Amino acid sequence: MIQYASGGKESFEGKRVAISGSGNVAQYAALKAIELGATIISLSDSKGSLIATDDKGITAELVGIIADLKVKRKQLTELANSSEYKNKFKYIEGARPWKECGKVDVALPSATQNEVSGDEAEALIDAGAKFIAEGSNMGCTQEAIDIFEKHRREKKGEAIWYAPEAKRTSSFAGKAANAGGVAVSGLEMAQNSARLTWTSEEVDEKLKGIMKACFANGLETAKEYVTPGEGEFPSLVAGSNIAGFKKVAAAMLDQGDWW
Numbered sequence: 001m002i003q004y005a006s007g008g009k010e011s012f013e014g015k016r017v018a019i020s021g022s023g024n025v026a027q028y029a030a031l032k033a034i035e036l037g038a039t040i041i042s043l044s045d046s047k048g049s050l051i052a053t054d055d056k057g058i059t060a061e062l063v064g065i066i067a068d069l070k071v072k073r074k075q076l077t078e079l080a081n082s083s084e085y086k087n088k089f090k091y092i093e094g095a096r097p098w099k100e101c102g103k104v105d106v107a108l109p110s111a112t113q114n115e116v117s118g119d120e121a122e123a124l125i126d127a128g129a130k131f132i133a134e135g136s137n138m139g140c141t142q143e144a145i146d147i148f149e150k151h152r153r154e155k156k157g158e159a160i161w162y163a164p165e166a167k168r169t170s171s172f173a174g175k176a177a178n179a180g181g182v183a184v185s186g187l188e189m190a191q192n193s194a195r196l197t198w199t200s201e202e203v204d205e206k207l208k209g210i211m212k213a214c215f216a217n218g219l220e221t222a223k224e225y226v227t228p229g230e231g232e233f234p235s236l237v238a239g240s241n242i243a244g245f246k247k248v249a250a251a252m253l254d255q256g257d258w259w
Helices: 024-035 060-071 118-126 142-158 180-193 200-225 236-254
Strands: 016-019 039-045 048-052 089-093 106-108 131-133 161-163
Touching (some): 016 024, 024 039, 024 060, 024 106, 118 142, 161 236, 180 200
Parallel strands (some): 016 039, 016 106
Antiparallel strands (some): 039 048, 048 089
């Protein structure tokens, strides 16, 4: 998304990334964004949000510490209140991160459904966010999606660009932002069936190809069926929905179950 929107001039490098949640999805989203050069400025749990207050943000080492806290069923407050880290983070009780992070480039909702409301969508736009991609299932409310899509149409190339998760688009086999989990499950089944063993690097490279194909499919389908206005980013909501429908419809026709 970033490369397409910037004409290949930008990447995750140097981006301020706000992430919600602190479970598997959030942890691995953070680690991948860090690997690609981003600064992670937030994580959260059911009690509130952990917000970075220094330039380093949440490092890969800290993600590991947070993962250990989660295994021990402890809250992020333990990290924020520790003598080692209390000057590097603030923990905001009862809040999601979207209004608390200051400047944001990328938002990755990775906690639960309906975790980005309409007013939080407006707050992300005001904070300068240019990209939002759902890691959680149905992370944004419909009101938030409507705000993002309206902004996309009105602000053209300066707008925030929203990528929906796979279940929302009924695309099942991976046409949207959080399809990676399903994709790797498929890779696992293929590996087991063929009696193969792949390294984590091999799996990651296969996943990268799958996700690039997911994006390209949603993007090109949007261009084909919902012609964007001049200067607009294509609607990944419409493109992913239509791509998912086409896949299911084609499978039904192949099986003779077209009625």
